[in-house]
Amino acid sequence: GEDVEQSLFLSVREGDSSVINCTYTDSSSTYLYWYKQEPGAGLQLLTYIFSNMDMKQDQRLTVLLNKKDKHLSLRIADTQTGDSAIYFCALRSGYALNFGKGTSLLVTP
Amino acid sequence: EPEVTQTPSHQVTQMGQEVILRCVPISNHLYFYWYRQILGQKVEFLVSFYNNEISEKSEIFDDQFSVERPDGSNFTLKIRSTKLEDSAMYFCASSEFGLRNTGELFFGEGSRLTVL
Numbered sequence: 001g002e003d004v005e006q007s008l009f010l011s012v013r014e015g016d017s018s019v020i021n022c023t024y025t026d027s028s029s030t031y032l033y034w035y036k037q038e039p040g041a042g043l044q045l046l047t048y049i050f051s052n053m054d055m056k057q058d059q060r061l062t063v064l065l066n067k068k069d070k071h072l073s074l075r076i077a078d079t080q081t082g083d084s085a086i087y088f089c090a091l092r093s094g095y096a097l098n099f100g101k102g103t104s105l106l107v108t109p
Numbered sequence: 110e111p112e113v114t115q116t117p118s119h120q121v122t123q124m125g126q127e128v129i130l131r132c133v134p135i136s137n138h139l140y141f142y143w144y145r146q147i148l149g150q151k152v153e154f155l156v157s158f159y160n161n162e163i164s165e166k167s168e169i170f171d172d173q174f175s176v177e178r179p180d181g182s183n184f185t186l187k188i189r190s191t192k193l194e195d196s197a198m199y200f201c202a203s204s205e206f207g208l209r210n211t212g213e214l215f216f217g218e219g220s221r222l223t224v225l
Contacts, residue, residue, distance in 0.1 A: 004151070031208075035216075042113070042200060042216035043152070088152060092208050095165035096142075096154035 004100040006089055011106045018076040020103045022089030027051075027070055029091035029098075034063065034074045037086040037102065046074070046087070081107045111135045115201050115217035122191055123225055130186045130220045132201030140207040141184045142214060143176065145169070145197040152200065158184065159207065191224045198222075 003025040012018045020034075030051050035043040049056045049063045049072070056063045062075040076083055086102040114133045122128050134141050143155040156166045158176055175187045184203075188195055198221050202214040 040218065042218045043202075043214075044216070045213045048213075090152075093154075095157040095208060096167070097144075097208075097214065098154070099144075099152040101149075101151040 004089055004091060004098055006087075006100040006103045008101065009104050009106070011108060012079050014079060014081055014107055014109050016079055018074075018079045018083070018105055018107075020074045020076075020087050020089075020105065022072040022074075022100055024070050024072070024089075024091055026091070026093075027067060029093065031092045032063075032065060032072050033090040033092075033097065034061075035088040035090055035099075037088065039085075043088060076105075079105075079107050081109060083107050111215075113201055113203055113215050113217035115199075115220045117220055118218070119221045119223070121223045121225065124193060125190050128188045128191055128195075128222060130188075130199050130201075130222070132184045132186075132203075132217055133182050134184055134201070134203030135205075135215055136182070138203035138205050138215070140164075140204040141176075141178070142202040142204070143186045144200045144202060144216075146200065146219075147194075147197040155186070155199075157207075188222075191222075193224050196222055196224045 005023045033048045034046045036046045060077045064073045084107045088102045089100040090097040116131045141158040146152045156170045157164045173189045198219040200219045201217045
């Protein structure tokens with residue numbers, strides 16, 4: 001299956017921007033997703049991007065897709081302490097989603 | 110807001126025992142999934158289920174695993190004879206449209222399985 005890689009940890013100060021990166025190997029996926037997992041909770045879809053787009057903005061969230069480099073990123077503007085969570089990059093693969101290991105985002109006051 | 114619910118939240122079992130994890134998907138959803146996450150590892154796809162049959166399964170989903178929709182509301186994952194390496198958080202998910210369109214999956218909070 002596809003290989004989806006993410007860095008494991010990111011720490012930012014409240015009010016700064018966070019950028020979470022994801023690289024993947026197979027470029028056939030039509031949709032690419034960012035899911036968020038808060039402590040003790042299930043995964044929640046944050047946003048997604050269609051593979052023919054380069055960028056998608058949704059309030060504080062900006063998704064960038066570089067198909068040539070097979071690189072997906074999630075930028076969170078004005079990061080808040082409530083944004084502390086694990087963020088998963090995921091790609092569609094048949095009937096399934098192929099997830100990365102997740103990036104733990106810690107937002108410090 | 111409708112949500113996917115899973116029971117139990119945590120189950121401890123002895124190796125070789127059978128375990129059934131239960132899920133109640135969102136009521137108008139037609140596609141159901143099980144994923145698992147071993148501690149420190151990625152979330153892995155196990156199986157998808159639609160129209161009362163398995164639509165896709167991963168290589169993890171071997172003969173020890175089975176899924177069932179015994180009634181109109183529950184969706185279960187059975188592990189026949191648990192192994193130590195089955196210890197993981199098991200997530201149930203459901204979807205209205207499968208992975209067509211945006212393919213949003215709604216996940217439950219997970220059932221943590223500990224095999225001793």
